[in-house]
Amino acid sequence: MADDPVSRLVPFGAGNAPPTPGPDRPVDLRSDTVTRPTPGMRAAIAGAEVGDDVYAEDPTVNALEAEVAALFGHEAALFAPTGSMANQIAIQLLVPPGEELLCDADAHVVTYETGAAAAIGGVSTRTWSPVGADLDPEVVAAMIRPDGYHTVPTRAVAVEQTHNRGGGGVIPLGTLRELRRVADDAxxxxxxxxxxxxxxxxxxxVPLTSYGELFDTLSVCLSKGLGAPVGSLVLGSTERITRARTIRKRMGGGMRQVGVLAVAGRYALRHHVQRLAEDHVRAARLADALVPFGVLANPVRTNIVPLDLSKCGFDAPGLATAARQRGVLVSVLGPRTARLVTHHDLDDADVDRAIEVLTAIFRS
Known part of the structure; x- marks a missing residue:
């Protein structure tokens, strides 16, 4: 992996092992959002230095914001309680009310954020057909509407890295650079x-700074794979992040002694980034075991194993029910679509158990 500042913060060490599972705990493959704070993270939370973040006086929050902004080469960052809020703040920074955001039809910002762009930001959205991480910048370029008589002008494009409903696919750096050119031209x-x-x-x-330099705004999540209990950040210029603080307050995101949460994110950055490779390896093992059954929706690149059940004898709810009865939890995304996600709270024995259960179900 290319050298990056996050790898030099603090080495992966003791105290960040996942909480010891109980004998009756199911293997939870629904999402990486189910992770719990590790013992080391809980100790960091207990000792957090705090202040009033609405006054910008929480030293731990301020340190986290500066740290993450620097990792991506941006001027500033703002801590937000959720990824959805972080996304919606960023969208409002780029798109005025009544104007347009382009994204793919499976993007989280239009699929899983309860219509917030329209309901809160007054933002119109238009989408291209979902292709996950395999987007075509020229398709996006052809959709951009300039200012004109009675049209809704396009003000921004949003992409998702990695792509959730695209099975954890990774948009190549070259594609993102071409998309940046398209945005600049328009x-x-x-x-x-x-x-x-x-x-x-x-x-x-890919170094985080190489991603950061391509985007006007980013949202980055500290929970999910990194295992913090809560928190995302909006990244951008100093001017934009100053505006973002007002938008966050308007949306109910003004927080007080929130260093107890920010410190979990700082701990995760130091201890849990490099170990994501373990999740990728475990997801690949799951995928390899399921290849004979023809249920993989697309190749597995990261920690998400997408399942297309259209050619087998199960629908997704039926698979989830059968797996749950045997101690494995599966996420249902649609009638014939399911998902398995590896994460910090799973070990090799959990993956072995999941493989045993799922292969037995598909053979039945």
């Missing part, structure tokens, strides 16, 4: 929903 903004950008960084060895 004079519009470019936002990255980087909820799992850490996974892309580990999978492709």
């Amino acid at each position: 004079g519009i903004g470019l936002h990255c929903d980087g909820a799992r950008i850490w996974h892309a960084h580990i999978a492709d060895g």
Whole structure:
């Protein structure tokens, strides 16, 4: 993997092992959002130095914001309680009310954020057909609408790295650079929903600064793969992040002694980024075991194993029910679509158990 500042913060060490599972705990493959704070992270939370973040006086939050901004080569960052809020703040920074954001039809910002772009930001959205990480910048270029008589002008494009509903696919750096050129030619903004950008960084060895320099705004998540209990950040210029603080307050995101949460994110950056490679290896093992059953929706690149059940005898709810009865939890995304996600709270024995259960179900 390419050298990157995050790898030099503090080495992977003791105290960041996942909580010891109980004998009856199911193997939870629904999402990497189910991770719990490690003993070391809990100790860091207990000792956090705090202040009032609405006054910008929480030293731990301020340190986290400066640290993450520097990792991506941006001027500033703002801590937000959720990834959805971080995305919606960024969208409002780039797109005025009544104007347009372009993204793919499976993007998190239009699929899983309860219509917030329209309901809160007054932002119109238009989408291209979902292709996950295999986007074509020329398709995006052809969709951009300039200012004109009675049209809704395009003000920004959003992409997702890695792509959730695209099976954890990684958009290649070259594609993103071409998309940046398209945005520059049109004079519009470019936002990255980087909820799992850490996974892309580990999978492709792309320095975080190489991602950061391509986007006007980014949101990056500290939970999910990094295992913090809560928190995302919006990244951008100093001017934009000053505006973002007002938008966050308007959305109910003004927080007080929130260093107890920010310190978990700082701990995760020091201890949990490099270990994402373990999740990728375990996801690949799961995928390899399921290849004979013809249920993989696309190749596995990171920690998400997407399942297309259209050619087998199960629908997704049926698979989830059968797996749950045997102690394995599976995420249902649609009638014939399911998902398995590896994460910090799973070890090799959990993956072995999941393989045993799922292969037995598909053979039945």
